[in-house]
Amino acid sequence: MAVPKRKMSRSNTRSRRANWKAAVVATVACPQCKADKLPHAVCQTCGTYNGRQVVEV
Amino acid sequence: MPTPTKGARLGGSPAHQRLILANLAQSLFEHGKITTTETKARRLRPYAEKLITKAKRGDLHARREVAKVIRDKDVVYRLFDELAQYWTERPGGYTRITKAGNRKGDNAPMAIIELVTEPVSSNTSNKKTAARKAAKAEAVAALAGETEETPAPAEATDVAVEENVQHADDAPAEEKKDGDK
Numbered sequence: 167m168a169v170p171k172r173k174m175s176r177s178n179t180r181s182r183r184a185n186w187k188a189a190v191v192a193t194v195a196c197p198q199c200k201a202d203k204l205p206h207a208v209c210q211t212c213g214t215y216n217g218r219q220v221v222e223v
Numbered sequence: 224m225p226t227p228t229k230g231a232r233l234g235g236s237p238a239h240q241r242l243i244l245a246n247l248a249q250s251l252f253e254h255g256k257i258t259t260t261e262t263k264a265r266r267l268r269p270y271a272e273k274l275i276t277k278a279k280r281g282d283l284h285a286r287r288e289v290a291k292v293i294r295d296k297d298v299v300y301r302l303f304d305e306l307a308q309y310w311t312e313r314p315g316g317y318t319r320i321t322k323a324g325n326r327k328g329d330n331a332p333m334a335i336i337e338l339v340t341e342p343v344s345s346n347t348s349n350k351k352t353a354a355r356k357a358a359k360a361e362a363v364a365a366l367a368g369e370t371e372e373t374p375a376p377a378e379a380t381d382v383a384v385e386e387n388v389q390h391a392d393d394a395p396a397e398e399k400k401d402g403d404k
Contacts, residue, residue: 207322208335220321220335 233263244270249293251318252302256337264320264334271336275317278307309340 193202201211208214213221232240247267250257252274259267274292277285281303290299310317316339323333 204322204324207324210324215321220337221323 228266233266245292245294247271248274249295249298251336251338252293252306253295253298255340256335258323258333258335260326261320261322261332261334264336267336268318268320272315272317274302275307275310278302279310281307306338306340309338309342312343313339 192205194205195201196203196209196212196214198214198217199209199212201209203209203211208220211223213219213223233243234240243263244267247257247259247263248271251267251271274289277289286299286303289302290296293299293302319337319339321335321337323335325331326333
């Protein structure tokens with residue numbers, strides 16, 4: 167079975183982990199209340215979608 | 224022969240999936256609107272709409288078929304005698320799924336599935352398709368007008384005869400349709 171020959175240096179570990187990046191969540195402005203919301207989903211602020219009240223706030 | 228659902232069952236086993244879908248359908252008809260994961264909502268929609276189609280038929284056999292799925296008699300009564308009247312004019316599309324963001328605990332995409340109880344609107348809210356249809360109708364009318372104007376006098380008698388024949392064919396067909404209803 168293949169096993170590592172040497173301990174991985176902190177530098178190598180860190181340079182690998184330096185590429186773990188969080189992506190910005192895409193949002194759009196709600197047409198009703200102008201708050202940020204997920205595209206194609208109910209607005210969490212005013213509870214409307216497509217001009218219709220879907221969730222009571 | 225019905226095609227089996229592809230992919231994994233909801234909940235792991237076919238029996239568990241049957242129970243999940245039946246319970247979701249019962250809750251949907253009881254409350255009119257439920258929040259669940261998007262996957263379950265997407266699987267529930269055709270299932271619930273088939274039950275609604277049975278409810279619209281409204282006879283004893285349909286009621287027993289629905290009662291095999293929905294065990295609560297009160298919910299079956301509500302579906303057949305209170306909700307079914309909302310969909311007499313609607314040719315399908317009895318439920319609506321709206322995405323509702325991700326759940327806090329496990330980041331699962333959630334959705335709200337609700338019964339569409341509004342009356343069918345004759346004025347098309349989709350203005351684009353309405354405009355396109357109107358333009359098409361105009362184009363067809365213009366083309367028909369051009370073609371009819373030139374050979375109309377010569378073929379006028381033939382057309383009249385054909386129309387009579389068509390009417391004769393149409394009349395019994397309409398009677399049959401009425402009989403079926």
